[in-house]
């Protein structure tokens with residue numbers, strides 16, 4: 136598995152219900168890139184507790200997310216799909232990297248600013264150092280490429296800075312990773328406020344399409360999607376609602392904005408929104424069917440969890456030991 140091939144790492148938090156943004160911005164690209172790389176797809180459950188979670192619910196969601204990775208088309212025999220909390224190296228490397236990251240860098244992170252505004256009663260140190268744990272995730276596997284949505288770009292740049300800083304002190308320890316952002320879908324916006332990204336934690340259920348929404352719900356949400364009074368399907372910044380719908384359409388069908396604009400010339404928003412809704416239903420239906428089938432395969436999923444945690448752990452320990460040695464921790468006596 137780990138030969139000459141380049142390495143890909145990515146992950147998602149096991150909080151809330153995944154949205155179409157998670158799928159089009161990340162998961163879809165993971166599947167498309169899987170063949171070209173040695174891949175690690177992580178359920179980042181440790182990141183999730185930076186915000187208070189119900190323990191039983193967090194456990195359920197983590198399993199559901201792992202199952203969804205497989206349902207989306209990632210073969211767990213070829214792709215290492217695992218829980219972050221099952222590989223202790225993530226937290227151990229994060230501690231070391233914390234000592235190579237500046238307060239000022241973390242204070243600039245927009246996700247920290249947004250989340251601390253939203254959870255003003257619980258601005259914990261984990262929320263602050265969240266991007267360092269993310270850097271540890273990526274650097275532990277010596278990842279060359281990290282497919283994410285645009286909202287994670289700032290974290291990825293910080294990861295690169297930390298890796299370069301560490302390498303400049305200790306030599307070539309870490310691969311400096313590149314971000315991968317899809318052509319369309321890297322930033323899917325809310326259906327109710329196209330200035331805001333589509334998010335799992337949006338309070339308005341009509342703002343997001345959830346991956347498990349049924350066809351009627353999906354069609355209804357698109358029907359209600361905020362557009363404008365131009366009554367013209369055009370791909371331009373002045374019409375952010377329509378632009379977002381075109382982006383969704385493109386990401387679901389691999390078509391170009393020009394192509395879509397031509398198809399809907401002279402037609403109203405009603406037809407256009409229905410077509411976008413149908414494209415989304417077509418993409419999500421097989422994913423949902425496969426998810427519901429896999430959900431019942433308890434032993435199979437348990438086997439994936441066990442095997443892949445061992446595989447990931449074996450790989451992670453190599454980087455961790457190297458880093459521990461570099462910074463001067465004494466070797467274990469055998």
Ligand code: TYM
Pocket residue numbers: 144145146147148149156157158159160161162179182268269270272273281282283284285286287290320321322323324332333334
């Ligand atoms: P998370 O769990 O918020 O999101 C998972 C992935 O979905 C992408 N995404 C979107 N893409 C397009 N449009 C949207 N509206 C949208 N919303 C979410 C995210 O960019 C992400 O790729 N910190 C990360 C998880 C993480 C991680 C990592 C990612 C932890 N360690 C290491 C990569 C590598 C996060 O909170 O993503």
